[in-house]
Every structure is written in C-alpha cells, then in structure tokens.
Amino acid sequence: MPYAHITGWGMSVPEKILTNDDISKMVDTNDTWIQERTGIRERRIAGENETTSSLAVAASLKALKVANLRPTDLDLVICATSTPDYIFPATASLIQDQLGATKAGAFDLLAACSGFIYGLNMAAQAIRSGSIKSALVVGAETLSHYVNWKDRSTCILFGDGAGAFVLQASEAPGGVYSAVMHSDGSGGDLLSLKNGGIKFSATSDPIVHENKRYIEMDGNEVFRFATRVMVQATNEALEAAGLTLDQVQWIIPHQANVRIIKAAARGLELPMEKFVVNLDRYGNTSTASIPIAAVEAIEKGQIKSGDKLVLVGFGGGLTWGAITAQWTGPFPSKGTVRPEQYRVLGRFRSYVRRIIRFIEGLLYRREL
Numbered sequence: 301m302p303y304a305h306i307t308g309w310g311m312s313v314p315e316k317i318l319t320n321d322d323i324s325k326m327v328d329t330n331d332t333w334i335q336e337r338t339g340i341r342e343r344r345i346a347g348e349n350e351t352t353s354s355l356a357v358a359a360s361l362k363a364l365k366v367a368n369l370r371p372t373d374l375d376l377v378i379c380a381t382s383t384p385d386y387i388f389p390a391t392a393s394l395i396q397d398q399l400g401a402t403k404a405g406a407f408d409l410l411a412a413c414s415g416f417i418y419g420l421n422m423a424a425q426a427i428r429s430g431s432i433k434s435a436l437v438v439g440a441e442t443l444s445h446y447v448n449w450k451d452r453s454t455c456i457l458f459g460d461g462a463g464a465f466v467l468q469a470s471e472a473p474g475g476v477y478s479a480v481m482h483s484d485g486s487g488g489d490l491l492s493l494k495n496g497g498i499k500f501s502a503t504s505d506p507i508v509h510e511n512k513r514y515i516e517m518d519g520n521e522v523f524r525f526a527t528r529v530m531v532q533a534t535n536e537a538l539e540a541a542g543l544t545l546d547q548v549q550w551i552i553p554h555q556a557n558v559r560i561i562k563a564a565a566r567g568l569e570l571p572m573e574k575f576v577v578n579l580d581r582y583g584n585t586s587t588a589s590i591p592i593a594a595v596e597a598i599e600k601g602q603i604k605s606g607d608k609l610v611l612v613g614f615g616g617g618l619t620w621g622a623i624t625a626q627w628t629g630p631f632p633s634k635g636t637v638r639p640e641q642y643r644v645l646g647r648f649r650s651y652v653r654r655i656i657r658f659i660e661g662l663l664y665r666r667e668l
Contacts, residue, residue: 302433303427303474304423305475305476306475306625307367307631308368308465308466309363310365310366310595311461311591311595312356312461315347316345317342317345319341320341323456329452338456339557339580340579340584342580342581343460344459345444346444350442352381352383353398355442355462356391356464357399360399361399361640364399367631368637369466370642371399371400371643373434374401374434374435375433375435376426376432377401377404377435377438378406378419378435378436378438379409380411380418380438381408381409381415383443383445387496390407392438398646398647399642400645411483412491412619413556413586413613414613414615414621415615416613417622419437420465421481424479434467434469435466436464436467437465439587440587440588441462441588443458444458444459446493446513448515453517454517459583460588461588464591465591468631477623477626480621482529482533482620483619483620488616488617491516493515523559526614527564529620530553530612531567533620537622537623540624543608549609550574551570551576552575552590553590553593553611555578556579589613590611608624608625609625609626610624611623611625
C-alpha cells in the first residue's frame, strides 16, 4: 500500500495589512486589549481584485514548484473553504482550470476551520487506496467579506489568505500516518455564517438577510469547546499512529486565538516552544491557517525532513480533527518544472475549449 507524502507547500496572503490600531478607529477597542485576548497584532485583507480562487492559485503554484510537479500530473484538487467564489462552479474547479491541471478531478470541501484537516485526510486516503498518485489540497479564505466591522467581538479575529500542500504516492514509509475527524452539529449555532444558505437567501426578508450576512460567534462557548477538542484530537491521532507525544517535534494548531493554543499546550503538558504560532501577523484565516503556519515554519528552518508533526484544528459545525505525519519534502527528480508556464497554457486551453463549445452548440442547433 503506498504512503501519502507531503512534497510541496506554498502560501499566499493579500498585500493589505489591517493593524489593531486601524480597527480601533472602527470600533471601541485598542491594540493592547486585542493582543491580550487573542494574540493578534495584524491581519491581511483581500483587495478588490483578490478572490479566494486567486489566492488559492498563487499558493498552489508555489506548492507545485516546491514539489517540482507539473499541474498536468495532478490527479485531484481539493479546496477547503467557507468563502468560495461561487456556490458553483466549485472554487477547486476554478483552481484546476487556472493551473492547467487538465487530468485532475476537483471539488470543494466545507468543514469551516477544520476543512484543511479534512481535505488532507481525503487526499491521503485516496492515495493510500491506490486510486490516485498525486493531489493538491488548498485551504483558502476571504472571510473579511463576511466580517461585521462594527462588531468588536469578531472583527478583530479574522483575516484572509491561502495555503496549499502537494501530496504524492511513494512506497517509502512516511507522510500522513493517521487522521481523526469529528463533528457535533448540536453546537452549530455557536459559530455560524448563515448567509448564502437557502434559509437566509437574498430572496428572504431583507432585514433578516442583513442580520445574517455576517459571522456570528459565541466566543466563550467556542473557547471551551476548542481547548477540550484540541487535546482530545491530538491524543486520538497519536494513538491511531502508534506514536507518543515525546516522539513529536512540532504541533501545528489552527491559528484562532493564542489563549486557546496555550490552553491546549497545558492540557498536553507541552511547552509552547513545540507549537508553531504565527497568528499575531495573520489572525484567524480559517482553513488557510494551518498550511500558512506550516509554510512559514519550513521557511524558517524549524520543520525539517524526518520531523514528526501533529496538525490539529477545530471550527464551525462544530467540527474538529487532527493528522499525524512525518515530514518528507520534495521527491528527487530530474529537471525543473515551472508551473506558472502551465498556467499560461491553461488560460489558452480554457479559451480554446470555450470556442469549441460555442461551435458545437451552433452545430447541435442546426441538427435540431
């Protein structure tokens, strides 16, 4: 049975930085108050021309370049997101098209902030089953579109960004060892975004629709839930992999709130030095937070080939999960792949296919 190794990684964040001081001009708050309660100093906000798919494509190109893998060699693209460009087509299909990943299937996955864990597990299981040999898993969000900038309890938390992993099959042991996924829908009202669903669609009562277009959160309840399940999921994933905490070099948690991460560290009886934390500069980027944190840790030389990791997250749903993995890095390969060239070819191919469909439509109408 093949193993699913993580061989490529990349991230992309918007250029615009929104600091705590900037937010203090919108609502009654200040930098000290925000940092004490969340650990966040600033976050990135998508510009007018930046979308979930554009951030995802930028992160994916970097991941493919690290893996030295052609987009045409991808078998599957999974995009974990709560803020898709559209309900359909899937954002994953937009990514697939823009990358020029002509052989890949593509779908979106919605599990809120746990989405990247879920997507990574789906891709790893597909590789281990032998049905595919390579996959791209992307966590991408533009949550700033759904933040109520008059609500200081939520507007201080969220940011935009994307992170991506490439997974490849190998007979060599390593890669993703185990995964656990959980859900408790009875807590769905604790963290929700009701806008876009049919219960609160644009055709419903405009006042109700306006009130439900933003992220809603019961902060205290989510905090209690998160601190409990982060510890639980980590221990479950380690047990499933046959590993112990002292064999793990790094814990990469969902970057929601530094107080949650510190509480998880206490629950696991681990020093904070074993946790990768970068939410001070990005805030909570939901599905993108774990891959963004991982990419920065790799670039800083913290994560090295052979290191054993736990990736653990939680989110709306309620959902939570964890993955254990041994970090591999790119497979040895000949030559240098330039994925951005395939993007140019992909755009041309997409244009040609639209023309062909138009001509086919004309011919079909003649036959009728």
